Amino acid sequence: MATQVTAMEALQKELDRLNRTPGLSATVDKVDKIIEMLTSVKDQIIQSGMDTHVASMAITRTQNPIKSTFEKINDDLKGVTATQRKLGKMLDKHFPLKDLPSEHDAMADHEPLINRAISMHLLREGQFSVASTFIEETGDAVGFEHVNAVIEGQEQASMSDNYDDEAMDEDHEDENDDEDEDEDEVVSPLGVLATGSGFQQLQSLSSFQSHELEAKFSQMYTILQDIKSRNLLSAIEWARNNSVELEARGSNLEFELSRLQYVWLFKGPTVNGLPDDKFNGTAGALLYAQQNFWRFGNRYIGEIQQLANAQIYAPNLPKSPYWKIFSTETAFADVASSFTREFCSLLGLSAESPLHVAVTAGALALPLLIKYQQATRARGTEWTTTNELAFETPLPERMLYHSIFVCPVSKEQTTESNPPMMIPCGHVLAKETLQRLLKGTRFKCPYCPAEGLEKDARRIMI
Amino acid sequence: MADHEASKINHDNHLLLDQPLLRLPYELLRKNFRSAHFTVEKESTTLNKLLKETAKGSLDSKTSPEDVVKDLDTMIAKMRGMKRKLSTYADEETRLYKQLDARVAHLRELSDMRSVEDVKYEAWSRKRLDRLLVDYMLRHGYNTSAQALANEREMHDLVDVETFLTMSKIRESLENGSVTEALAWCNDNKKELRKLQSNLEFLLRCQQYIELLRINTQSKSVEAIAHAKKYLAPFQEQYPDEVREMAALLAHRPTNKDLPPKYRAWYSPDRWSKLASTFVEAHNKLLGLPTFPLLHTALSSGLSALKTPACHGTQKTTSSSQPGHSHTSMTTSVCPICSIELNELAKNVPYAHHSKSHLDNDLLCLPNGRVYGQAKLDEYAAKAGLAEGQVKDLVTGEVYSRAALKKVFA
Numbered sequence: 001m002a003t004q005v006t007a008m009e010a011l012q013k014e015l016d017r018l019n020r021t022p023g024l025s026a027t028v029d030k031v032d033k034i035i036e037m038l039t040s041v042k043d044q045i046i047q048s049g050m051d052t053h054v055a056s057m058a059i060t061r062t063q064n065p066i067k068s069t070f071e072k073i074n075d076d077l078k079g080v081t082a083t084q085r086k087l088g089k090m091l092d093k094h095f096p097l098k099d100l101p102s103e104h105d106a107m108a109d110h111e112p113l114i115n116r117a118i119s120m121h122l123l124r125e126g127q128f129s130v131a132s133t134f135i136e137e138t139g140d141a142v143g144f145e146h147v148n149a150v151i152e153g154q155e156q157a158s159m160s161d162n163y164d165d166e167a168m169d170e171d172h173e174d175e176n177d178d179e180d181e182d183e184d185e186v187v188s189p190l191g192v193l194a195t196g197s198g199f200q201q202l203q204s205l206s207s208f209q210s211h212e213l214e215a216k217f218s219q220m221y222t223i224l225q226d227i228k229s230r231n232l233l234s235a236i237e238w239a240r241n242n243s244v245e246l247e248a249r250g251s252n253l254e255f256e257l258s259r260l261q262y263v264w265l266f267k268g269p270t271v272n273g274l275p276d277d278k279f280n281g282t283a284g285a286l287l288y289a290q291q292n293f294w295r296f297g298n299r300y301i302g303e304i305q306q307l308a309n310a311q312i313y314a315p316n317l318p319k320s321p322y323w324k325i326f327s328t329e330t331a332f333a334d335v336a337s338s339f340t341r342e343f344c345s346l347l348g349l350s351a352e353s354p355l356h357v358a359v360t361a362g363a364l365a366l367p368l369l370i371k372y373q374q375a376t377r378a379r380g381t382e383w384t385t386t387n388e389l390a391f392e393t394p395l396p397e398r399m400l401y402h403s404i405f406v407c408p409v410s411k412e413q414t415t416e417s418n419p420p421m422m423i424p425c426g427h428v429l430a431k432e433t434l435q436r437l438l439k440g441t442r443f444k445c446p447y448c449p450a451e452g453l454e455k456d457a458r459r460i461m462i
Numbered sequence: 463m464a465d466h467e468a469s470k471i472n473h474d475n476h477l478l479l480d481q482p483l484l485r486l487p488y489e490l491l492r493k494n495f496r497s498a499h500f501t502v503e504k505e506s507t508t509l510n511k512l513l514k515e516t517a518k519g520s521l522d523s524k525t526s527p528e529d530v531v532k533d534l535d536t537m538i539a540k541m542r543g544m545k546r547k548l549s550t551y552a553d554e555e556t557r558l559y560k561q562l563d564a565r566v567a568h569l570r571e572l573s574d575m576r577s578v579e580d581v582k583y584e585a586w587s588r589k590r591l592d593r594l595l596v597d598y599m600l601r602h603g604y605n606t607s608a609q610a611l612a613n614e615r616e617m618h619d620l621v622d623v624e625t626f627l628t629m630s631k632i633r634e635s636l637e638n639g640s641v642t643e644a645l646a647w648c649n650d651n652k653k654e655l656r657k658l659q660s661n662l663e664f665l666l667r668c669q670q671y672i673e674l675l676r677i678n679t680q681s682k683s684v685e686a687i688a689h690a691k692k693y694l695a696p697f698q699e700q701y702p703d704e705v706r707e708m709a710a711l712l713a714h715r716p717t718n719k720d721l722p723p724k725y726r727a728w729y730s731p732d733r734w735s736k737l738a739s740t741f742v743e744a745h746n747k748l749l750g751l752p753t754f755p756l757l758h759t760a761l762s763s764g765l766s767a768l769k770t771p772a773c774h775g776t777q778k779t780t781s782s783s784q785p786g787h788s789h790t791s792m793t794t795s796v797c798p799i800c801s802i803e804l805n806e807l808a809k810n811v812p813y814a815h816h817s818k819s820h821l822d823n824d825l826l827c828l829p830n831g832r833v834y835g836q837a838k839l840d841e842y843a844a845k846a847g848l849a850e851g852q853v854k855d856l857v858t859g860e861v862y863s864r865a866a867l868k869k870v871f872a
Contacts (some may be wrong), residue, residue, distance in 0.1 A: 018562075024495070027552070028548050031544055031548060042531055045527050063514065091485065100478065106762040107810070114598070120802075129610065137604045298847070300847075355804070357764075358761055358798055361767045369763045395767055406819045415775075416775050447871070
């Protein structure tokens with residue numbers, strides 16, 4: 001850290017020095033002077049009426065000044081060379097060139113996929129005009145065809161894999177058949193999301209190309225802009241139109257938005273700047289509640305009671321028990337981020353840009369990858385040919401999206417072919433570990449005195 | 463695993479992707495300066511000599527005042543020409559200084575941050591992504607998009623639009639069957655190319671020769687032989703085999719039936735795209751630019767670090783967003799690898815290695831075999847408005863009695 005700051009400062013110092021050193025624009029000025037000198041000699045000769053003596057005197061006398069101006073130019077340039085060299089040394093010292101992977105590019109053959117990821121990134125960032133330029137320039141129809149293909153492919157894969165799973169389960173875990181069937185019902189490729197509006201839009205991307213997605217993101221941006229300017233109506237309308245899907249996700253978004261709308265109206269025209277009429281202020285809030293809160297039934301009865309009770313305390317709300325609900329400091333930012341998350345989720349997309357997360361993670365993991373590659377270069381195998389990276393790439397907590405279970409005995413991550421198994425005492429082991437522990441059909445837990453039977457171990461999903 | 467250590471910014475190693483950021487303007491600055499210096503040296507020698515001759519002639523009365531004025535006009539014209547050239551170099555210098563200043567300022571922002579959790583890091587990292595995107599677009603020749611994005615983000619000084627535009631013009635000219643622009647570039651960078659032992663110029667000269675033979679007329683053949691004498695012979699020592707093959711091509715015309723594959727290959731129209739990539743390679747090497755787009759490097763490293771066995775699995779997990787999988791708002795963030803944008807791409811890299819489990823606290827197993835942390839189950843039950851003593855599966859939505867749950871020790 002300290003060295004980096006020093007290095008950056010040292011670099012800045014060299015740059016400042018370079019900026020101070022007379023550079024090429026100073027040279028241009030000096031060349032101008034030479035032109036002036038030559039012109040003035042010419043003028044003198046002409047004014048003298050082409051006098052031979054004047055001519056030879058003038059041209060002889062100008063030789064030295066011109067020579068010395070050139071010498072000055074040369075001195076300047078030498079100075080620049082020296083400062084540039086220093087800057088170069090500084091770069092070599094503090095920013096030594098480190099080799100990047102250059103032999104194998106795992107991404108080289110996937111330009112359409114990368115282009116699609118970039119198009120979607122630009123759209124979700126709200127860069128609509130850049131996105132459309134990019135899509136046009138890359139002729140990305142192919143890329144978006146791919147979205148469709150990917151989705152269909154995954155559907156088929158997930159269907160057939162489910163069958164495979166079942167077959168495998170029949171072989172090894174007869175006990176689990178019932179559960180697996182239950183699961184299949186829900187795993188059915190067209191789940192809640194798939195029948196929801198968002199997913200269908202994505203599926204039809206190939207025909208509409210990116211326009212549909214662009215329209216979606218542009219709708220998202222309009223709504224976010226509204227929320228930013230304290231207008232919740234468009235967000236509430238969206239949440240209401242998608243209430244079935246949102247409810248299936250266990251999302252409170254519609255209620256959160258409506259509650260904030262109540263609070264916002266409650267605060268009255270001096271705070272919310274809306275017209276001072278019967279739709280605003282405490283009375284307006286009550287009217288809003290009457291018109292809208294019945295939709296939520298019993299689900300938020302506690303919260304709704306609190307909102308109603310606050311009416312009584314309206315003259316002196318800060319001293320009431322409800323003050324906290326009525327603080328709107330971060331409320332709009334909060335609903336904005338909930339909204340973004342829900343909106344993207346209904347499209348089957350992550351709320352943060354995957355491209356951004358991946359590139360940030362990439363920068364964090366790269367030093368280790370390079371170190372590993374240098375160590376294994378001699379072996380001639382590429383790191384991308386294995387299933388699992390051979391080294392750990394630590395990432396900050398927020399970049400871990402899945403639960404990871406590492407078998408405490410084999411130290412291996414569990415996978416679909418080697419899933420986590422819970423044994424009767426509640427301890428969890430990888431399936432392969434369990435098989436190694438078996439003596440006949442029995443095993444002893446490596447962590448407690450309990451013993452168990454193979455058939456009592458059950459596959460769990462963490 | 464995820465701990466405080468992992469969030470720390472390792473400053474010594476964090477700028478691997480950003481090396482060209484300072485290197486490129488520095489290299490360009492030196493190159494620009496060398497050219498300027500060369501101009502000054504050449505023109506000043508010429509001018510001093512002219513001046514001396516004229517002065518001497520005038521003193522010896524061999525040169526009339528009229529001729530002195532004529533000579534002066536020549537000199538003034540020369541100096542004006544020099545000034546024009548130098549002004550171009552000076553403008554380039556100013557532009558590069560400005561770039562260096564902006565880039566050092568951009569990197570200094572990072573040197574003040576300690577952790578990737580710093581809110582400022584998010585903004586910095588976004589800017590880095592934009593830079594990498596522009597780099598990617600430029601390298602693939604999506605120049606309009608690159609410029610549009612650079613404009614939109616006001617980051618012209620942080621990206622190398624000019625360098626890549628020059629490059630892509632030359633590349634396109636090669637793809638369209640013209641060597642002129644590439645040869646001019648070789649000439650501008652003669653010394654450096656020699657140092658790199660690049661065969662680009664030789665290949666370009668060969669191509670010119672091949673094109674003359676392709677026309678297959680008497681006069682063009684004579685021209686081809688002259689060309690070979692002048693431009694290919696000097697390479698005899700360096701590339702003896704190829705030069706011999708070139709000579710043999712005189713007897714192996716493209717119209718010959720049963721042309722041996724070795725010779726047919728030289729006449730192939732593919733050679734132009736090969737020349738284009740040889741040029742790009744030499745260009746990038748010369749300027750210290752990485753072989754492939756930085757975005758590729760960042761992505762392959764990042765996709766792999768983020769990927770888990772579950773990302774391409776068939777099971778639903780709490781953060782999976784695979785199409786057709788229902789999931790709840792409790793699955794706070796959808797995994798970027800599971801998201802449609804990157805899922806297919808991530809199939810090409812291995813998944814991350816973990817030596818420690820990363821699990822929620824107080825795990826409970828539902829009767830259907832799914833395991834969740836108690837806090838998540840409680841929160842979801844409250845959100846779903848369940849009756850006391852009930853929980854709901856976050857993924858499948860099944861409702862169970864709390865009594866049916868089993869504690870998991872993982």
